[in-house]
Amino acid sequence: MSEPSKDPQTTPTPEDLREHVEQTRAELGETVAALSAKTDVTAQAKEKTAQVKEQVAVKASELKAKAKTTAAHAGEVWEEKAPEHVRQKAAEGTQVARDHRTALLAALGAITVALLVWRSRKG
Known part of the structure; x- marks a missing residue:
């Protein structure tokens, strides 16, 4: 039987191993940060509050514009119909x-x- 060949391209160098370790550390750090963000209830609540405030502001703006239009129409009707x-x-x-x-x-x-x-x- 023959011995497995020791091809230099298949054997990782110390530099390759260091790069792999650094990449693994970076990925692990990202995973920990993602998990931390998911468990941060306060931050999630603040984000949701900001979203709701934005939605309320948009809706209020829409309603205000509609109210102005309705008031203008009512004024026109008043001018036309009232003695x-x-x-x-x-x-x-x-x-x-x-x-x-x-x-x-x-x-x-x-x-x-x-x-x-x-x-x-x-x-």
Whole structure:
């Protein structure tokens, strides 16, 4: 029987072995990092929160645009359908409310407080 040949190309050199060890270490490091990321619940929760915030912002933007369109349409219908004297009275009431905004807010606050006190004493 013949002895197996000792071909220099099939026998790894020390340099080949070092490269293989370094490659294995790198792969192992990547595997450990991946496993660590999967078990990091806090990081996953933060990532999910960021995704949900982005989705909410997009949806809010869409709804805001739709609301503006609907409000514009309602204004057009109001201009077309409401009698002139009604539109004029509404405009006057709006202007009075704008001119006396502080007084109206104060009155609304006082009424709210009064209702809360009344409810707390009643119940």
